[in-house]
Amino acid sequence: xxxxxxxxxxxxxxxxxxxxxxxxxxxxxxxxxxxxxxxxxxxxxxxxxxxxxxxxxxxxxxxxxxxxxxxxxxxxxxxxxxxxxxxxxxxxxxxxxxxxxxx
Numbered sequence: 001x002x003x004x005x006x007x008x009x010x011x012x013x014x015x016x017x018x019x020x021x022x023x024x025x026x027x028x029x030x031x032x033x034x035x036x037x038x039x040x041x042x043x044x045x046x047x048x049x050x051x052x053x054x055x056x057x058x059x060x061x062x063x064x065x066x067x068x069x070x071x072x073x074x075x076x077x078x079x080x081x082x083x084x085x086x087x088x089x090x091x092x093x094x095x096x097x098x099x100x101x102x103x
Contacts, residue, residue: 004029004031004034004068005068005073005082005093006026006029006036006068006071006073006082007026007029008026008027008028008029009025009026010025010026010073011023011024011025011026011073011074012024012025012026012036012038012071012072012073012074013071013072013074013079014038014041014066014070014071015070015071015072015079016069016070017042017066017070018042019041019042019066022038022040022041023074024038024039024040024041025038025039026038026039027039027063028065029068030065033065034067034068034069035065035066035067035068036065036066036067036068036071037063037064037065037066038063038066038071039063040063041063041066042063042064042065042066043061043062043063043064044061044062044063044064045059045060045061046059046060046061046062047059047060048060073095073102075095075097075098075100075102076098076100078095078097078098079097080095080096080097080098081095081096081097082094082095082096082102083095083096087101
């Protein structure tokens, strides 16, 4: 699979799906599947039995993965596509909307 343009810790906005328009921070990235887990987006309910870690059990709400193509990076409050360019001998990400370096 091609290199992911979104990294853990980036702020993204959902552009498609049930959570369209929501913004959040990327918690986890799955390079193998091309998916990301975003804070407060695609929240699912998981029923858990009582265990040592959770003695009462019950219903737990947690974020599920969403496809990376359904999110867009937010830089300075503006959604933008991501590009790569070489600065010296380093490859850096930049915002195509503003031309600013991200990393």
